Amino acid sequence: MTTVAIIAVGSELMRGKMNDTNSTYFARWFENLGMRVKYRVNVADVGSEIVAAMRFCKDADILVTTGGLGPTKDDLTRIAAAEYAGKELVFFPILWKKIETYLKAKNYPIYESNKQQAYLWDGVEVLDNDCGTAPGLFYRNGKQIVVLLPGPPSENKVMAENKLLPRLEKYNIIQGKFFTEVVRTYGIGESGIADLFAANDDGYFELGYYFSIEGYIELHFRRFSDNGVKPKDFDDKVAAYLKILADNKVFYTEDKPIEQVLYETLLKKKKTISFAESCTGGKVSSTFVKTAGVSQVYAGAVVSYTAEMKQKVLGVSADTISQHGVVSAATVKEMAAGIKKITGSNIAVAVSGVAGPGADTDGNPAGLVWFGFDIDGKTEEFSVKLAGMRREQVIQKAVNQIFVYVLLKIK
Numbered sequence: 001m002t003t004v005a006i007i008a009v010g011s012e013l014m015r016g017k018m019n020d021t022n023s024t025y026f027a028r029w030f031e032n033l034g035m036r037v038k039y040r041v042n043v044a045d046v047g048s049e050i051v052a053a054m055r056f057c058k059d060a061d062i063l064v065t066t067g068g069l070g071p072t073k074d075d076l077t078r079i080a081a082a083e084y085a086g087k088e089l090v091f092f093p094i095l096w097k098k099i100e101t102y103l104k105a106k107n108y109p110i111y112e113s114n115k116q117q118a119y120l121w122d123g124v125e126v127l128d129n130d131c132g133t134a135p136g137l138f139y140r141n142g143k144q145i146v147v148l149l150p151g152p153p154s155e156n157k158v159m160a161e162n163k164l165l166p167r168l169e170k171y172n173i174i175q176g177k178f179f180t181e182v183v184r185t186y187g188i189g190e191s192g193i194a195d196l197f198a199a200n201d202d203g204y205f206e207l208g209y210y211f212s213i214e215g216y217i218e219l220h221f222r223r224f225s226d227n228g229v230k231p232k233d234f235d236d237k238v239a240a241y242l243k244i245l246a247d248n249k250v251f252y253t254e255d256k257p258i259e260q261v262l263y264e265t266l267l268k269k270k271k272t273i274s275f276a277e278s279c280t281g282g283k284v285s286s287t288f289v290k291t292a293g294v295s296q297v298y299a300g301a302v303v304s305y306t307a308e309m310k311q312k313v314l315g316v317s318a319d320t321i322s323q324h325g326v327v328s329a330a331t332v333k334e335m336a337a338g339i340k341k342i343t344g345s346n347i348a349v350a351v352s353g354v355a356g357p358g359a360d361t362d363g364n365p366a367g368l369v370w371f372g373f374d375i376d377g378k379t380e381e382f383s384v385k386l387a388g389m390r391r392e393q394v395i396q397k398a399v400n401q402i403f404v405y406v407l408l409k410i411k
Helices: 021-032 047-056 077-085 093-105 112-118 153-170 190-200 234-247 258-269 283-288 307-312 318-324 329-343 391-410
Strands: 003-009 036-043 062-066 125-127 136-141 144-149 177-186 206-211 217-225 251-254 273-277 298-303 347-353 368-375 378-385
Touching (some): 021 036, 021 062, 077 144, 093 112, 136 153, 190 217, 190 234, 217 234, 258 391, 283 298, 318 329, 329 368, 378 391
Parallel strands (some): 003 036
Antiparallel strands (some): 125 136, 136 144, 177 251, 206 217, 347 368, 368 378
């Protein structure tokens, strides 16, 4: 299997001024080509440190750098790469002519410093930059292939697809392929899934567990095929793992946002939904409407944050709030009834809780959330305790809980 090292050059990365989106993009890009990323390194615009980073990555089959190919004094990647390869930089007039022509065509001023980008060494193949002045470089350093790409994504993405990919194909470097099945699980952590899979894990898959800030675990079933053909038993092996999840009542979906799954299911079942929100402050509704076409199933919502709004808009009785409080089974039941009366939806959902960080005025602890549902006339209320979570986590978990519950009831 071909291995790759990615070095993103830029002092702005080391100072936290900018996120390293280049490494993430190229990690996925090489993964899709059936290559394994072995190293991802960030380094400042310091020549000796760039060289050190390259030497650290010397055992990767392909070494790719992004950034540091411009015309300024701190653009040192080209110089560092020459030192790493033990070569002397030489001015190439033909390359300078290309750069000069590009600048003139764009009506950009031409500076003496631009000539820095025309220095190469023998044996280097130039990756023409159709979107900027900094050419990319492709060369063999012994058994290793070294690729230098410019930093701006608008330049390096185009260069990778149009210039680098053809060379990788030309030299027969792309061999094999990764096959990956991805599902999203809810209501269980990485360790819980790992324990369920322990007896079944025979090493066939490279299993990946990835926590999302949206409150789910992204589960990857990944296997490399030397000949690029999907293994015959791949799907059956995935099915065996998914059966373990189902047998243990772990809720999972295909690899798409849960709100999209809910929308598609409601559309298929020809049902509409509405929400009465309190502690989530509109998060349920705002998440649901991210999906295009949702107006076909979404009747509307009311954010009734105060007790007064629950009474005036949703019709929750003052006696209910007085006797049971706003965070209670009785209150969410009446909230659900109220939003259903207003919208006429098939499904009405209510949520009221304590997002935190502290307890509410009635003494309810942070993380206590009550849910009320009316699904085609059948009502149910229940609570969950999300103790020890940050405010935004409590809200996100509440949103997920609503979508999961509705899907379980109508699928």
